[in-house]
Amino acid sequence: MKNVHNEDYASFVYFHESTKGESGRAVYINPELLSRFLDLIDTRQSSGQNTARLINAIKDIKVDANGLSTNSNLSNGFEARKDCGPVEVTYTVYQDNASSHRGPGAYITKLKRLHKDEQEEDKPAxxxxxxxxxxxxxxxxxxxxxxxxxxxxxxxxxxxxxxxxxxxxxxxxxxxxxxxxxxxxxxxxxxxxxxxxxxxxxxxxxxxxxxxxxxxxxxxxxxxxxxxxxxxxxxxxxxxxxxxxxxxxxxxxxxxxxxxxxxxxxxxxxxxxxxxxxxxxxxxxxxxxxxxxxxxxxxxxxxxxxxxIAQDNLSSKLHQIYKADDVRPKALKAQNSAWNTLDGTVSPIADQYKKSLLSNNQTTFVDVLSKANKAISTGWA
Structure with a gap:
């Protein structure tokens, strides 16, 4: 099947240990979505329940990909969307093997916030x-x-x-x-x-x-x-x-x-x-x-x-280590001591984060999420 999105699906990782295709369809996700994933949940509330709910809802894509609970893109038959609580998940389904992806399965490409305001109570932007x-x-x-x-x-x-x-x-x-x-x-x-x-x-x-x-x-x-x-x-x-x-x-x-x-x-x-x-x-x-x-x-x-940055705000902290090598030397080190202190915190955690992404092709998104959270929680002064 042709890759009309020009996505590098071959770099996607398994979403969860249970979505490797052994039971149901394999589910992969773009690892670049890690920071967005944390944006869409409040890790400071409900003792991680929000995270668990979203993970479980996304895991279900392995059984209902392109099923009755999803919204398919009629102009692109292998793209679908699923509402997972307050998050909309967009994914592409491949049935075949090809060099542009890792094999048959659902490939998550976008995570978006759902704004459910049916009564139109909110004010416009x-x-x-x-x-x-x-x-x-x-x-x-x-x-x-x-x-x-x-x-x-x-x-x-x-x-x-x-x-x-x-x-x-x-x-x-x-x-x-x-x-x-x-x-x-x-x-x-x-x-x-x-x-x-x-x-x-x-x-x-x-x-x-x-x-x-x-x-x-x-x-x-x-x-x-x-x-x-x-x-x-x-x-x-x-x-x-x-x-x-x-x-x-x-x-x-x-x-x-x-x-x-x-x-x-x-x-x-x-x-x-x-x-x-x-x-x-x-x-x-x-x-x-x-x-x-x-x-x-x-x-x-x-x-x-x-x-x-609040001590327990994992999402904000992840943004500081995410792709840090691209901006840290030019931006943080050129500033005063307060920014240098931030750089001293960011640098080692960013290195750990990068290693967790590059471990092997059996790495799962949820595992990387857990390692990133642990590195941030223990390493951020």
Whole structure:
């Protein structure tokens, strides 16, 4: 069967020890999806139950691949999708042997977040102004233009287990600002900007399952955020000294959206820089080294201790070791002592991670996941 996706299926690994084809169809997965797999579960809750549920649901592909519980791609008869709780799994089924893959079986190529908002309770992606109400919750007002309304800004979105929730996002980010001594009251002034960025606004990161998609601006996401940054660039003297005008706090998957928007910004601006913008990362689900490279190109500020990763946030930590060799020397080692400390932590764990991937062709994805988690948990200071 022809490999129409130009995927290197030969590099895929078995998903689980029980999916090697001895009982049911063999199930393989792209090992590059490891970091995305951890993004889609909260390893800090339910004592690993979320992980176990997702693993078990994916294992079932060995018996129902192209069966009644899957959605097949009618234009491509061997591609199918399966909903596994809050995650949609896309895979390609091969019936034959060929050099482009490892033999008959199901090959998992994509993992995407499912946003189940049938009642259309959530707000669309975009820029909002959050204001603290008398009830100690944060009210959201949609900003129609590209003007950043406050000095403190945030990028990200909170997923509540089934859907994204803008109100919960504002309240959780607001609570962070109120309790963080580094956020000055006079800067916050009971209000902050929120670029609400659920992962469904980028096709590669997730799927919107309701009709509300029709109400989302076509440029919502990285392009719109890039336009907002562009609109803030000074036309006169550039402030390269002293305090930044805007301080952005980037939470979780918001780092993915920021990374894409910085590339968009580079394409639409030439001689203007983000000198007046400062960025702090909280549990970023993106490689900090990669982000530093792009921020440095654009003249933005992100130095010293402007990253915070919770001790139990395995997903964020995995992003720092993932493909670390490509970005660590240029980005981390060129920075100050705080970044060098991070590099000293990342380097040995990245080496262990690479060895676990290259062990042998019987390696399973779940085994690599377990080894990566163990290496991170024991090796991260």
């Amino acid at each position: 975009g820029l909002y102004k959050a204001t603290l109400s008398n009830r100690r919750s944060w009210d959201l007002k949609k900003e129609e233009g590209c003007t950043i309304p406050t000095a403190i800004g945030s990028i990200g979105a909170i997923f509540n287990g089934e859907r994204y929730d803008a109100k919960k996002t504002a309240n959780q980010f607001g609570k962070y600002f109120e309790s963080n001594s580094q956020v000055k009251n006079k800067d916050l002034n009971n209000q902050f900007s929120l670029y609400y960025a659920p992962s469904y606004i980028v096709d590669a990161l997730g799927i919107w399952k309701t009709a509300k998609q029709k109400r989302i601006a076509s440029n919502a996401g990285p392009k719109q955020l890039a336009e907002i940054f562009k609109a803030s660039l000074p036309w006169g003297t550039t402030n390269t000294e002293g305090k930044a005008k805007y301080h952005w706090y980037v939470f979780g998957e918001g780092a993915k959206i920021l990374a894409l928007s910085l590339k968009e910004l580079s394409a639409i601006t030439t001689n203007k820089k983000l000198h007046e913008h400062q960025f702090t990362f909280i549990d970023p689900k993106e490689n900090i080294g990669s982000l530093l490279i792009e921020l440095d190109k654009l003249g933005a500020r992100a130095d010293k201790t402007n990253f915070q």
